[in-house]
Amino acid sequence: MRRENPEATPMMRQYLDIKARHQDAVVFFRLGDFYEMFYADAELAARELELTLTGRGSREHKMPMCGVPYHAADNYIARLINKGYKVAICEQVEDPALAKGLTKREVIKVITPGTLMDEKLIPGQAANYLAAITSADTKAETFGLAFADISTGVFKAAELHGLDNLRAEILRVDPKEIIYTAAENPAGLETLATRVEQPGLASAQKILAHFPSDTSRDFAFENSPLALQAAAAVFNYFKAAQKTELKQLTRLEFYLPQNYMYLDSASRKNLELTETIRGGSKTGSLYGLLDKTRTSMGSRLLKEWLCYPLLDQTEIESRYAAVGELLNDLVARAELNELLKDIYDIERLIGRITNGNANARDLVYLKESLRVIQSLTPVLKQFSAPLLAALQDSARQKTMQEICVLIDKAIIDEPPLLVTAGNIFRDGYNAELDELRKINR
DNA sequence: CGTTATTAAGTCGAAC
DNA sequence: GTTCGACTCAATAACG
Numbered sequence: 001m002r003r004e005n006p007e008a009t010p011m012m013r014q015y016l017d018i019k020a021r022h023q024d025a026v027v028f029f030r031l032g033d034f035y036e037m038f039y040a041d042a043e044l045a046a047r048e049l050e051l052t053l054t055g056r057g058s059r060e061h062k063m064p065m066c067g068v069p070y071h072a073a074d075n076y077i078a079r080l081i082n083k084g085y086k087v088a089i090c091e092q093v094e095d096p097a098l099a100k101g102l103t104k105r106e107v108i109k110v111i112t113p114g115t116l117m118d119e120k121l122i123p124g125q126a127a128n129y130l131a132a133i134t135s136a137d138t139k140a141e142t143f144g145l146a147f148a149d150i151s152t153g154v155f156k157a158a159e160l161h162g163l164d165n166l167r168a169e170i171l172r173v174d175p176k177e178i179i180y181t182a183a184e185n186p187a188g189l190e191t192l193a194t195r196v197e198q199p200g201l202a203s204a205q206k207i208l209a210h211f212p213s214d215t216s217r218d219f220a221f222e223n224s225p226l227a228l229q230a231a232a233a234v235f236n237y238f239k240a241a242q243k244t245e246l247k248q249l250t251r252l253e254f255y256l257p258q259n260y261m262y263l264d265s266a267s268r269k270n271l272e273l274t275e276t277i278r279g280g281s282k283t284g285s286l287y288g289l290l291d292k293t294r295t296s297m298g299s300r301l302l303k304e305w306l307c308y309p310l311l312d313q314t315e316i317e318s319r320y321a322a323v324g325e326l327l328n329d330l331v332a333r334a335e336l337n338e339l340l341k342d343i344y345d346i347e348r349l350i351g352r353i354t355n356g357n358a359n360a361r362d363l364v365y366l367k368e369s370l371r372v373i374q375s376l377t378p379v380l381k382q383f384s385a386p387l388l389a390a391l392q393d394s395a396r397q398k399t400m401q402e403i404c405v406l407i408d409k410a411i412i413d414e415p416p417l418l419v420t421a422g423n424i425f426r427d428g429y430n431a432e433l434d435e436l437r438k439i440n441r
Numbered sequence: 442c443g444t445t446a447t448t449a450a451g452t453c454g455a456a457c
Numbered sequence: 458g459t460t461c462g463a464c465t466c467a468a469t470a471a472c473g
Contacts, residue, residue: 011468032466034449054448058470067449069465076450096467103467 025086036067114177125299131175132233144226152347159224204232261309294340322387360415
């Protein structure tokens with residue numbers, strides 16, 4: 001029997017409830033083998049992703065819907081993120097076969113341009129920063145700025161004076177996403193920006209316990225509470241989006257922008273430091289010209305060095321000494337070149353391992369990279385420049401050796417990408433596994 | 442009440 | 458080689 005105003009079906013009530021809590025994101029609603037989008041989300045996704053817009057429900061009360069199968073969702077999510085949208089992933093959190101009535105569903109993570117973990121979605125050479133801006137009140141001229149890349153674990157905070165300084169610093173950081181606590185976004189850029197509540201000082205201080213203790217850093221934060229509150233805003237935002245413990249964030253650094261050369265946005269642009277004025281491409285910029293780095297870590301570091309020119313004479317000379325020594329030793333340089341090219345993006349590998357979403361191949365890549373690092377030592381020994389000498393010391397040979405041996409003992413050389421594919425562990429690593437394999441044969 | 446049809450994009454196999 | 462259709466799943470409308 002037809003009703004004039006039928007109540008929403010149980011599933012639609014569940015959906016609307018979840019959607020109400022994620023207004024600013026496209027909700028990927030898991031329905032069996034598909035992620036579905038409804039209403040405005042469906043219209044948006046159909047338009048942006050070229051999906052067929054269809055409907056669900058009775059003919060008189062059909063609601064717009066479109067969807068993609070779960071195994072293909074990554075690509076579609078990536079495309080939405082690249083277009084600057086946020087995506088909330090809503091999964092079935094119980095087995096539908098065991099569920100009484102409707103299967104329970106929950107948003108298990110929110111993906112935004114600044115909270116990406118997925119290797120496929122972020123370009124290797126660039127950092128993927130989420131930045132937070134805090135301020136004391138609407139007319140305040142002092143700002144807290146913090147930014148972090150959850151895929152590499154880099155996490156920094158600073159205090160800035162004046163809107164010009166703030167804007168220049170944000171352009172330098174080049175975040176993919178910004179959160180701010182003022183009524184208006186002080187950055188005023190086209191970057192995706194979200195307003196959040198400013199964390200209280202007491203609650204902000206609690207995040208320091210997450211990181212290894214560092215009294216000089218804590219002292220700096222005591223004098224710059226806005227920087228600490230910005231760091232807390234970043235931390236909280238990550239936590240809400242990822243719904244994990246954020247173990248991959250292992251360091252938090254307080255820095256002083258005045259220790260680096262001030263570059264206003266016009267100078268940055270005109271110098272074409274990292275991108276050309278026309279077209280904004282890396283090719284043709286100073287960075288594009290100088291970037292002969294062999295690893296993703298090197299590429300990101302070079303970019304940082306170019307954006308943060310040193311002012312301190314001792315530091316500059318120390319860097320020159322290292323560069324000079326490398327420049328003069330053609331043979332050693334060639335050797336390093338050869339070795340470095342076999343090192344994978346260790347920062348992001350470790351990020352995935354710590355976060356618990358690494359695959360077996362990531363572990364093999366880590367092993368191979370650590371092996372290469374160990375064979376760097378004899379080459380580095382030829383140098384005397386302090387910066388290069390420090391590299392030998394920082395390489396904790398024993399720990400690296402142990403990790404290599406463990407991975408090598410446990411995992412075959414070319415494991416499958418999927419954990420479910422099996423055939424990951426070596427014979428002889430685990431007696432029980434060997435036994436089970438024998439039975440299976 | 443129970444059974445069947447419907448709904449998305451991709452994958453696989455079968456037919457051409 | 459390419460095209461067509463069945464099938465994937467959960468929810469529910471529509472039918473018997």
